[in-house]
Amino acid sequence: MTRHQVLVVEDEEEMQGLYQRFFEQAHAAEFSWLLAKDADSALTRLAGEPLDLVILDWTLPGLPGLAVLKALRQDARTRALGVLMVTGRSSPEDAVEALEGGADDFLPKPFDERVLLARLRSLLRRRQLNMEGHRIYELLGLKWDLDADRLWVDGRRVRLSPKETDLLRVFLERPDMLHSRAYLWDMVWGYEAATWEHILDATLSSLRRKLGPRWGGRLETHKGKGFSLTTA
Structure with a gap:
């Protein structure tokens, strides 16, 4: 939750x-x-x-x-x-x-x-x-049909895991803002785990790979601070 x-x-x-x-x-x-x-x-x-x-x-x-x-x-x-x-x-x-x-x-x-x-x-x-008044989210070649839970990037259908979906939603709801590692973990997983940083890194890596070079590259790492989705 x-x-x-x-x-x-x-x-x-x-x-x-x-x-x-x-x-x-x-x-x-x-x-x-x-x-x-x-x-x-x-x-x-x-x-x-x-x-x-x-x-x-x-x-x-x-x-x-x-x-x-x-x-x-x-x-x-x-x-x-x-x-x-x-x-x-x-x-x-x-x-x-x-x-x-x-x-x-x-x-x-x-x-x-x-x-x-x-x-x-x-x-x-x-x-x-x-x-929910805007059930289709479109930005820079990314199209997300929220009702059907279908995502396309540059015309290519992309299938995400539930946690990858939740992670992408956090970034898209607040683009161009810095999100700390702890905040992302709290928003998407919300429980304590000894290996939480490894789990977060692995999920981010998989999300970047599935989104492809252009959109995956927009998920930027800010060393020691966190991550952001750049739309500029």
């Missing part, structure tokens, strides 16, 4: 502890998470991390949450992310301001963790529906 990557932007220690318990104990099989304690850290994470969802606190040191939200929506790499705005404010006017500012949902504090889980799952369903 692929885990969904969530960035939590929160400066209060009590709330950080709540999120840690939520993601690492109660729902570790479904989500992985990153923490940013202020706006600057959040913007750095947003620029460099492959993410699925953002939980964004309204009140932050430095820039307010709404300013982070605006920057997120203006960047082509992050504008499609699902964003849940969390705040101690609870008036209808605050909710309207957050939603019109670009948030996908609004959750006042304090909240029940069951409600948080339901909101996150709802955002993921919406994101999946948006992705």
